[in-house]
Amino acid sequence: MTTITYPVIPGAGAFYYEGNDIGILLCHGFNGTxxxxxxxxxxxxxxxxxxxAPRLKGHGTDPEEFRQSTRRCWYESMEAGIRLxxxxxxxxxxxxQSMGGTLAMKAxxxxxxxxxxxxxxxxxxxxYACHATDDVCRFIDEDEPDICAPGVYEIVYDKVPTSAIRELLALIEEVRPMAAEVTVPTCVIHSAIDNVVPPEDSMWLYETVQAPKQRxxxxxxxxxxxxxxxxxxxxDVIGAFCEQVATAPKM
Structure with missing residues (x-):
């Protein structure tokens, strides 16, 4: 069987910056890079x-590779970055960010x-809810990225596989019920207006997490x-939070 290797879209690859002993893994979202x-x-x-910032499997290459990827692949991409x-x-x-936040909860x-x-x-x-059981369409057209600032270009596929959508929804179904079991310091950030994910979900997450937290x-x-x-x-918020975590006395 021939294995197809899909090239990474220019600008969509992982990046690494060497710095101090506080490591920050930045995870992009579904269909992002x-x-x-x-x-x-x-x-x-x-x-x-x-x-x-790792590139999650199936992202930033070709929609066909995205179709072949799974939530397990995405998490393994993050895990490799954590090990690094x-x-x-x-x-x-x-x-x-977005699904990256869901994967962060899983981590x-x-x-x-x-x-x-x-x-x-x-x-x-x-x-995406209507595609939870969609086994007819292989791909659907994707909307423009939800960004308020004008003239910003995000590298995304213009069509996404319904199989990947089902994997995303399964990831959410796996992680969301366990939110109360998150016990590490957590910073919940959300937009006041979000046309993709309801801001109320982040408010719920903040109330549910049983850990030192801020919103x-x-x-x-x-x-x-x-x-x-x-x-x-x-x-600025992320940097201050990470410094706070790193300097907090160990229990």
Whole structure:
């Protein structure tokens, strides 16, 4: 059987910045790529942190490879990044945008993260709900990225496989009921207006997590907040939270 290798779209690859002993893993969302978190990653690097943004399997290449990927593949991509940071850093904080936030929760539940930051975490995606049992259409057209700032270009596929949507919904179904079991320090960040994921989901997450926690609301950004008006504030909030985690006395 011939194995097809799909090239990575220019600009969509993983990136790594060497810094101090506080490692930050930045995880992009469903149908996104590391390009969507690069501005925040660069700002965190300038603050002195070690930063790694993995490219999740099936993302940033070809929709056909996306169709073949699974939630297990996506988590394994994150796990590999966590291992890389563990080899170099004393602390590892996982920061996730959208589905990346859901994967960050999974990492916390597995004891693989010292703390997590969720940014508009995907705990439900109403626009995808109708495809939960869709076994007729292989692909659907994807909407434009939900970004308030004008002229911002995000690398995404213009069509997404319904099989990948089902994997995303299964990931949410797996992780959401366990939110109360997250016990590591958690920073819940969400946009006031989000046309993809209901902001109420992040409010619920903040109330449910049984851990030291904080919540931040972004007033000037939509769903892809890491590329939106508040991206500089995001980097400041994440940086301060990571410093707080790293300097907190051990229990």
């Amino acid at each position: 590391p390009q969507s978190v690069r501005d925040v990653g660069t700002a965190l690097m300038e603050k002195g942190f070690t930063v790694f 940071l563990r080899e170099r850093c004393r602390h590892v904080i996982v920061v996730g 916390a539940l597995a004891g693989q993260a010292d703390a997590i930051v969720t940014i508009n975490a995907a705990l439900s995606v109403p626009g 931040e609301v972004l007033e000037q950004s939509y769903h892809v907040a890491t590329m939106d008006h508040d991206r500089e504030r995001l980097a």
